[in-house]
Amino acid sequence: MPPRKIIIDTDPGQDDAVAILLALASPDEIEVLGITAVAGNVPLALTAKNARIVCELAGRTDVPVYAGCDKPLNRALVTAEHVHGKTGLDGPVLPDPQMPLAEGHAVDFIIDTLRAEEPGTVTLCPLGPLTNIATAFRKAPDIIDRVQEIVLMGGAYFEVGNITPTAEFNIYVDPEAADIVFKSGKPIVVMPLDVTHKALVTKSRNDAFRALDSKVGHAVAEMTDFFERFDKEKYGSAGAPLHDPCVTAYLIRPELFSGRHVNIEIETGSDLTLGMTVADWWGVTNRAPNALFMGEIDADGFFTLLTERLARL
Ligand SMILES: [Ca+2]
DSSP states (O other): OOOEEEEEEEOOOHHHHHHHHHHHTOTTTEEEEEEEEOSSSSOHHHHHHHHHHHHHHTTOTTSOEEEOOSSOSSSOOOOOHHHHOSSSSOSSOOOOOOSOOOSSBHHHHHHHHHHHSOTTOEEEEEOSOSHHHHHHHHHOGGGGGGEEEEEEEOOOSSSOOSSBTTBOHHHHHOHHHHHHHHTSOSOEEEEOHHHHTTSEEOHHHHHHHHHTOSHHHHHHHHHHHHHHHHHHHHHOOSSEEOOTHHHHHHHHOGGGEEEEEEOEEEOOSOTTTTTOEEEOTTOOSOOOOOEEEEEEEOHHHHHHHHHHHHTTO
C-alpha cells in the first residue's frame, strides 16, 4: 500500500504539534502533501509560524506550510491562549523558523492539490476550526467529490463542551464552517472530546517521551507539561488530553478507535448552544448518518504508537 496522501489543516497548538510530528514520523503510512494554517488557538500569524517551527523540529523543511483564513466565516475570532499560552506553543524553547511560508493562500493550495491529484486519493485532516476547508468547498465545489475522506478533531457528545457548556472549541469558533463540512456528503471521521479526553498524558507516558532523550522527545514532554496545567486544574484529570494526535494515529492504526456511524448536525442559531455537535448517538431520529463519530480509544496502544514513532525523528 502506498502511503496515504493528506493535507493537515491546523492551528498549532501543542497537541497539533504532536499530531504533525506523528504524521511526519510515519512516511510509510502517511504522505503529508502540505500543511495549511488557520486561525484558532492563537491568531493566524502565530499558527502559521508554529507549523513551521514543528516542521523544522522534525527536520522536514521540505513540507510546504501555507497561511490560510485569519478569521471565521461570519464571526469574530475566539482564541485559547488560556490553554496554549500566548505563543500557542508555550512550554519548550524552540527557535524561530528559518523556512519561509509557501507562496499563495492555504485555500488555493487545498483546491489546487485536490484538482491535481487523482480523485479520491487525498484525505483532509482538520485539527482546528474548519474555516479553510469550508472556504475551499464554497470557492470550488468541484473539489468536494475529489476528497477521499475527512478525518477531524472536533465536537463532543457525552463530554458535551470545553469552551462553552455545550460546545467543543474547534466547532464553536466557526460553526458555520463546520456546518458546511458536515453537510458536504463526504465520509467524515470525528475524534470528539469523548475520545480525546481518554488520551491523557499521565506522568509515566510523559516520562516515556522525555526518555527518548532527543530534541523531539524533550520538546513534546515540555509541551505536554505546559498544556496539562490547564486540564488538571479544570477537570482534575490525570494529565493533558492529546486531542489532535488522535487524527493522525487513526490514519496509522484505525483499530485503536471505535465509534458509531451517526448523524451529526451543527448548531448555528442558538446563543445558548452555539457550535454544539448534535450527535444522534442513540438513533432517535431518521436523519441519515453522515459521520463515523468515535467513542472509545485504546489509550495504551495510542501512546505506545506515539512514543515509538516520535523516536524515529
Ligand atoms: Ca488544534
